Amino acid sequence: MNFKTMNKYKKLALSLVFDAFGYTSFLLPGLGELIDVIWAPISAWLMLKMYKGNTGKIAGAIVFIEEAMPGLDVIPTFTLMWLYSYVFTGQKEQIIEVNSK
Numbered sequence: 789m790n791f792k793t794m795n796k797y798k799k800l801a802l803s804l805v806f807d808a809f810g811y812t813s814f815l816l817p818g819l820g821e822l823i824d825v826i827w828a829p830i831s832a833w834l835m836l837k838m839y840k841g842n843t844g845k846i847a848g849a850i851v852f853i854e855e856a857m858p859g860l861d862v863i864p865t866f867t868l869m870w871l872y873s874y875v876f877t878g879q880k881e882q883i884i885e886v887n888s889k
Contacts, residue, residue, distance in 0.1 A: 791838045796874050799838060803866035806834060810861050821858065828855035835866065839873060 791799070810827060813820030832852035836844050851865040 796870070800867070800870050800874075802838070803864075803870045806831060806866045807864040810855060810865075813861055824855050824858075824861065828852050831855050831866075835869065838866075839869060843873070 794802075810831065813823045813827075816823065829852065832848040832855075835848040835851045838844065839847055847865070847869045851869075854860045854863050854865050
């Protein structure tokens with residue numbers, strides 16, 4: 789999946805899906821913590837790929853800690869990062885031009 793060329797609304801949809809998946813640990817008592825152990829590094833990697841630079845690195849660390857710590861799964865980290873990137877800081881959607889040579 790190429791996050792560089794993805795528009796911001798597709799990123800929002802994916803953020804909602806990833807946050808919803810993080811909530812599944814509440815649905816499976818006992819097994820939920822095992823899911824969190826597996827999901828924490830995956831979610832950190834996804835966050836790093838979705839958002840580049842220092843912002844993505846910080847968000848990746850935050851989502852890893854949030855998923856790894858019991859009881860913090862209720863925080864919609866991916867959605868909050870999207871809001872930070874596209875609403876609060878006013879980042880424009882990046883358009884990548886392909887030069888044909």
